[in-house]
Amino acid sequence: MRPSAGRGRGNGEYSVKPVKVGICGLGTVGGGTFNVLKRNADEISRRAGRGIEVAQIAARRPNPKVDTGSTPITADIFEVASNPDIDIVIELIGGYTLARDLVLKAIENGKHVITANKALIAVHGNELFAKAREKGVIIAFEAAVAGGIPVIKAIREGLAGNQINWLAGIINGTGNFILSEMREKGRTFEDVLQEAQALGYAEADPTFDVEGIDAAHKLTILASIAFGIPLQFDKAYTEGITRLTTADVNYAEALGYRIKHLGVARRTAAGIELRVHPTLIPADRLIANVNGVMNAVMVNGDAVGSTLYYGAGAGMEPTASAVVADVVDVVRALTTDPHNRVPHLAFQPDSLSDHPILPIAECESAYYLRIQAKDLPGVLAQVASILSDRGINIESIMQKEAEEQDGLVPMILVTHRVQEARIDDAITALEALEGVSGDVVRIRVEQLN
Amino acid sequence: MRPSAGRGRGNGEYSVKPVKVGICGLGTVGGGTFNVLKRNADEISRRAGRGIEVAQIAARRPNPKVDTGSTPITADIFEVASNPDIDIVIELIGGYTLARDLVLKAIENGKHVITANKALIAVHGNELFAKAREKGVIIAFEAAVAGGIPVIKAIREGLAGNQINWLAGIINGTGNFILSEMREKGRTFEDVLQEAQALGYAEADPTFDVEGIDAAHKLTILASIAFGIPLQFDKAYTEGITRLTTADVNYAEALGYRIKHLGVARRTAAGIELRVHPTLIPADRLIANVNGVMNAVMVNGDAVGSTLYYGAGAGMEPTASAVVADVVDVVRALTTDPHNRVPHLAFQPDSLSDHPILPIAECESAYYLRIQAKDLPGVLAQVASILSDRGINIESIMQKEAEEQDGLVPMILVTHRVQEARIDDAITALEALEGVSGDVVRIRVEQLN
Numbered sequence: 001m002r003p004s005a006g007r008g009r010g011n012g013e014y015s016v017k018p019v020k021v022g023i024c025g026l027g028t029v030g031g032g033t034f035n036v037l038k039r040n041a042d043e044i045s046r047r048a049g050r051g052i053e054v055a056q057i058a059a060r061r062p063n064p065k066v067d068t069g070s071t072p073i074t075a076d077i078f079e080v081a082s083n084p085d086i087d088i089v090i091e092l093i094g095g096y097t098l099a100r101d102l103v104l105k106a107i108e109n110g111k112h113v114i115t116a117n118k119a120l121i122a123v124h125g126n127e128l129f130a131k132a133r134e135k136g137v138i139i140a141f142e143a144a145v146a147g148g149i150p151v152i153k154a155i156r157e158g159l160a161g162n163q164i165n166w167l168a169g170i171i172n173g174t175g176n177f178i179l180s181e182m183r184e185k186g187r188t189f190e191d192v193l194q195e196a197q198a199l200g201y202a203e204a205d206p207t208f209d210v211e212g213i214d215a216a217h218k219l220t221i222l223a224s225i226a227f228g229i230p231l232q233f234d235k236a237y238t239e240g241i242t243r244l245t246t247a248d249v250n251y252a253e254a255l256g257y258r259i260k261h262l263g264v265a266r267r268t269a270a271g272i273e274l275r276v277h278p279t280l281i282p283a284d285r286l287i288a289n290v291n292g293v294m295n296a297v298m299v300n301g302d303a304v305g306s307t308l309y310y311g312a313g314a315g316m317e318p319t320a321s322a323v324v325a326d327v328v329d330v331v332r333a334l335t336t337d338p339h340n341r342v343p344h345l346a347f348q349p350d351s352l353s354d355h356p357i358l359p360i361a362e363c364e365s366a367y368y369l370r371i372q373a374k375d376l377p378g379v380l381a382q383v384a385s386i387l388s389d390r391g392i393n394i395e396s397i398m399q400k401e402a403e404e405q406d407g408l409v410p411m412i413l414v415t416h417r418v419q420e421a422r423i424d425d426a427i428t429a430l431e432a433l434e435g436v437s438g439d440v441v442r443i444r445v446e447q448l449n
Numbered sequence: 450m451r452p453s454a455g456r457g458r459g460n461g462e463y464s465v466k467p468v469k470v471g472i473c474g475l476g477t478v479g480g481g482t483f484n485v486l487k488r489n490a491d492e493i494s495r496r497a498g499r500g501i502e503v504a505q506i507a508a509r510r511p512n513p514k515v516d517t518g519s520t521p522i523t524a525d526i527f528e529v530a531s532n533p534d535i536d537i538v539i540e541l542i543g544g545y546t547l548a549r550d551l552v553l554k555a556i557e558n559g560k561h562v563i564t565a566n567k568a569l570i571a572v573h574g575n576e577l578f579a580k581a582r583e584k585g586v587i588i589a590f591e592a593a594v595a596g597g598i599p600v601i602k603a604i605r606e607g608l609a610g611n612q613i614n615w616l617a618g619i620i621n622g623t624g625n626f627i628l629s630e631m632r633e634k635g636r637t638f639e640d641v642l643q644e645a646q647a648l649g650y651a652e653a654d655p656t657f658d659v660e661g662i663d664a665a666h667k668l669t670i671l672a673s674i675a676f677g678i679p680l681q682f683d684k685a686y687t688e689g690i691t692r693l694t695t696a697d698v699n700y701a702e703a704l705g706y707r708i709k710h711l712g713v714a715r716r717t718a719a720g721i722e723l724r725v726h727p728t729l730i731p732a733d734r735l736i737a738n739v740n741g742v743m744n745a746v747m748v749n750g751d752a753v754g755s756t757l758y759y760g761a762g763a764g765m766e767p768t769a770s771a772v773v774a775d776v777v778d779v780v781r782a783l784t785t786d787p788h789n790r791v792p793h794l795a796f797q798p799d800s801l802s803d804h805p806i807l808p809i810a811e812c813e814s815a816y817y818l819r820i821q822a823k824d825l826p827g828v829l830a831q832v833a834s835i836l837s838d839r840g841i842n843i844e845s846i847m848q849k850e851a852e853e854q855d856g857l858v859p860m861i862l863v864t865h866r867v868q869e870a871r872i873d874d875a876i877t878a879l880e881a882l883e884g885v886s887g888d889v890v891r892i893r894v895e896q897l898n
Contacts, residue, residue, distance in 0.1 A: 047609045150607025226795070252817065255861070303770040304766070308759040325606060344588060
């Protein structure tokens with residue numbers, strides 16, 4: 001079904017030599033990045049216009065979730081930063097000190113840099129960006145905020161016409177998981193934290209997550225790109241969720257609110273508000289309904305109004321998604337034709353696919369069917385047999401005898417997923433039944449998980 | 450508070466001559482685009498690195514919501530496409546025929562083109578993109594799908610590392626308004642449609658909206674950029690909402706679903722599903738809770754999982770937001786330094802602002818306060834007076850006498866917005882009251898409208 005990762009392209013449209021990347025750190029995000037670059041190599045090169053090759057990995061130990069094959073591995077991250085073959089250094093080791101040295105070295109050597117390190121950018125970003133400009137290289141950091149959600153790109157490019165008024169985000173999945181569990185199950189903070197640690201959502205030392213430091217790093221970055229101010233992590237107000245009680249969670253609920261750990265940045269005449277703290281939000285707001293480890297960021301601009309960006313804020317492949325998007329951005333920036341940097345239809349024009357559009361009869365969906373039955377018990381057996389003969393399984397059924405009108409009783413069915421042609425055929429048979437009146441109403445059902 | 454639109458910059462960092470744009474069409478979107486470019490001129494040039502000047506407008510009649518000042522106006526759109534001073538032609542006249550001629554002419558003359566025209570792109574995009582590549586110019590069309598939501602950028606760039614599995618969107622605000630009203634108020638389709646027409650949400654001829662044609666145009670574009678296939682509007686399956694009854698809306702609700710008019714595109718082994726139709730979605734999905742004229746698009750990628758993009762899908766300034774973002778993209782692509790195309794912090798490094806970060810005491814918020822009162826009636830008067838003395842207004846109050854424990858009754862207050870210093874002061878006074886036990890719990894409240 002999917003072309004194999006390394007499939008050669010016979011027509012030579014990517015005969016240009018591949019861009020070579022070095023991955024420093026083969027933990028969760030590093031491993032995910034390697035796997036995504038490998039698995040989606042074909043799809044990615046069709047978008048980027050060039051192949052992308054992992055030329056070297058720096059890792060102190062192997063990652064059991066990653067098959068690095070014949071890719072050269074070193075224990076020394078600085079070897080990657082000095083490798084003359086490498087165009088792009090991907091920093092995924094985390095922390096401030098060694099990561100800063102690595103990035104400075106890579107810049108010094110004329111490499112483009114991609115990082116997922118929010119602490120590094122929030123604390124040392126101003127210095128690193130200045131060095132990168134001096135050397136004419138890119139530093140990209142989409143993965144540093146909200147994992148796979150392209151929210152930095154949205155603010156920095158997609159909302160570039162706006163004066164941003166404010167932004168507010170659920171930007172720490174661990175904290176949101178804890179608050180969601182406290183609300184939904186009435187559990188205490190300590191109880192949920194222990195589970196989060198067991199599940200691997202929270203670190204053994206959860207301080208960065210539950211005290212809001214991680215969120216403050218990310219908020220610092222978002223505020224800078226929203227308002228055009230330097231990174232100022234030291235000025236962010238940070239309050240954690242450790243003192244929240246289930247009593248307050250419940251009172252908030254009774255008043256029509258949910259409590260979320262938000263990063264809020266707001267422009268005012270006097271200055272910029274930059275604050276991370278537990279926050280009551282009206283329960284009907286979309287962002288109030290972002291639960292579990294998911295992240296979401298609301299951005300309000302003077303022209304666009306309120307917008308929201310939602311997705312997985314952490315994890316092996318969601319974060320890798322953002323890292324690889326940055327790789328594609330850098331490769332596209334290296335194109336010789338700046339006016340076709342991003343292909344109109346996302347993929348290079350000579351590599352569009354001829355995968356056919358299916359006629360609706362060949363599409364698959366679940367279905368809601370409403371049948372007007374004359375004699376419910378008798379008709380039900382006939383309906384069930386028509387569906388079962390065609391391999392259509394019923395997920396739920398609702399009969400509203402109380403709603404009988406003119407001797408007709410509505411019978412409502414929801415089916416499992418099935419090809420539309422079968423439903424068409426079943427509907428024809430259902431409408432031919434003596435006990436069914438008029439047309440069968442059919443509406444498609446999608447779970448959208 | 451805000452710098453005036455045309456404010457001169459004394460230090461000459463934008464002494465490079467401005468990029469000149471021509472706006473064709475001064476209706477809702479054209480008028481919005483002119484106003485946003487003017488109002489946010491300073492902010493936009495700090496992002497783009499160059500000033501942006503509207504050098505000519507083509508309009509058949511003035512727009513009362515726009516003060517075009519001394520900007521030259523012509524009645525002939527082709528004059529703009531041939532104007533040798535103009536770098537970027539913005540097509541906002543709509544329709545297929547004249548718009549196609551205009552865009553072809555502009556490309557022929559070496560102009561970059563920005564358009565909000567989904568019909569044009571869905572039907573003639575393949576041809577227009579080929580011409581643009583030949584001439585080495587950009588065609589940008591972020592505003593063609595989902596108004597101000599930067600969803601094209603998200604898919605084309607932000608998710609470039611993924612194999613996209615499926616996407617599903619509420620991409621017609623009129624249809625979503627009608628369905629929201631039917632569900633919330635039990636109104637009929639015809640009834641709500643008439644109101645939508647009176648409110649200006651629906652056209653006098655609502656066919657494009659309610660029959661799903663407008664959504665199919667947008668879905669065609671989204672599917673192409675998600676899957677790397679040519680635009681194939683003629684193969685999209687399109688079913689409207691005109692036959693939906695309140696009975697089905699209610700039965701869906703009883704089964705735990707909401708009905709939304711969705712555009713769905715899905716990759717399968719056999720081919721691509723491309724379909725617009727009413728759809729039942731589980732009520733707890735975020736997208737099921739997108740109401741009124743708002744738009745939202747879910748995109749599911751193999752690495753990132755499910756993501757969602759939400760905002761205003763139409764309207765004067767939301768659509769202008771996307772048009773202007775495209776202008777900034779084009780201007781950034783014209784930079785002589787491709788590696789600094791997008792500034793690290795969104796704004797040019799020499800034009801970051803020194804707007805201060807406020808200390809938390811100077812930030813403004815509403816507040817949830819929980820007070821443990823010993824003698825409720827007496828304490829209430831004292832609490833009210835402490836707050837009122839400090840200009841703090843109470844929005845709601847909840848007393849839980851039933852929850853009395855150890856002689857203490859929780860009193861919960863939500864205040865209006867006020868500077869944090871005043872709340873700090875009030876809390877000190879509250880905690881000093883004889884009738885109050887222990888610390889006052891304080892959690893901030895944000896409406897996030």
